[in-house]
Amino acid sequence: MTATTEPRLKVRPRIWIGLVIWLAYVVLVFAIQIASGIPYDTWGESAGNLFFGGGVSLxxxxxxxxxxxxxxxxxxxxLFDRARSRHRWPIFIPILAAIAGVMNLAGTDWSAYSGAFFxxxxxxxxxxxxxxxxxxxLLLVGLRSRLSEGWVWFITSALFAMMHFVNIVLGSPVAATLTQVFSAFLGGTIFYILRRTTGSLIWAMLLHGFWDFSVFAAGVGQPGAIVSVATVFYLGTGVLALACVIFVIRGANERLDASAPADSTAADAAEPTR
Structure with missing residues (x-):
């Protein structure tokens, strides 16, 4: 019998653990931001509003x-998949999303930024x-203990989108929030494709942070016309991601063995050949 190649996990992956972490994060961030007393739609008015309204919770x-x-x-x-998807070409989709972010920065009114605000x-x-x-x-790890990769993509993207509904309570207009939720589902699919094509969540973290920063930056001052083009371009990229995500799901072998001893190692699991 060959030794297991599963990583050392202190706690066995479970769907409920991933869901609890997701809910705890949403509640924590919401509680801190609502306690700040700074409405979501006023974060861009000053460095203090931005830092205490959003930065502290993060x-x-x-x-x-x-x-x-x-x-x-x-x-x-x-942070890492066992293997990258067999189809690598869908990586062009997150590349297009990065280009949309660059377009946002190109249209940003940088003269409206002070050093403290930046x-x-x-x-x-x-x-x-x-x-x-x-x-x-973490949610993905929990889901992979039981579900197929198609459900892992859909649920992680859907819950990522749903967490943005709290912005309504924080003062964001309902119509704008609904658009943000839809955009977040598309964005979640883009980030999932980036994870599967590179085999690492780290690149998705970098793209996600860059995109959100570019969106906020473009909303300060008087943005250029290219910002509107970037928004449409990003949404179009997200729709394209929906059409292509099947190619990074197909053939995935990322299911985690939730029944294995939580603290086992390859040495512990190895048995003599009979």
Whole structure:
């Protein structure tokens, strides 16, 4: 009998664990942001509003998520797939999304930024780590203990989109939030494709943080016309992602063995050849 190649996991992956982490993250971030008393649609008015309205919650969440992932022993399966998808060509989709982000930055009114405001906006880059490690990291690990990869893509993308509904309570207009939720589902699919084509969540974290930063930056001051083009371009890229995601799902062998001893290692599992 050959030795197992499963990574060392302190806690066995379970769907409910991933869901609890997702819900805890949503509640934590919402509670901190609502406690700040700063409406979501006023974050762009000053460096203080941005940092205390959004930045503080992301900093706290980053620390707690790092601790949680360490306690579970899920860093490796959360950050890396066993193998990249057999079809690598869909990577052009996240590349197009990155181009949309560059277009946002090209249309940003940088004269509206002060040094303090720019420094505060850098905290938004942490959203790439927090939202990816929650959705396409820890939640994904939990789902892979039981579900097929198609369901893993759909549920992680859907729950990623649904977490944006809290922005309504934080003061965001309903119509704008509904558009954001739809865009987030498309974005979640783009980030999932990037994980599967590279075999790593790290690139998705970087793209996610870059995109969110570019969207916020473009919303400050008087943006150029290219920003509107970038929005349509990104949405079109997301629709294209829906058409192509099947190619990175097909043939995936990422199911985690939830029945294996949680703290086993290859040495522990090895048996003499008979």
């Amino acid at each position: 900093i706290i969440a980053t620390v707690l998520l790092a601790v949680t992932t360490t306690l579970l022993g899920w860093w490796r399966p959360a 420094a505060a906006s850098l905290a938004l880059l942490l959203v790439g780590f927090t939202e990816e490690i929650v959705n396409r990291g």
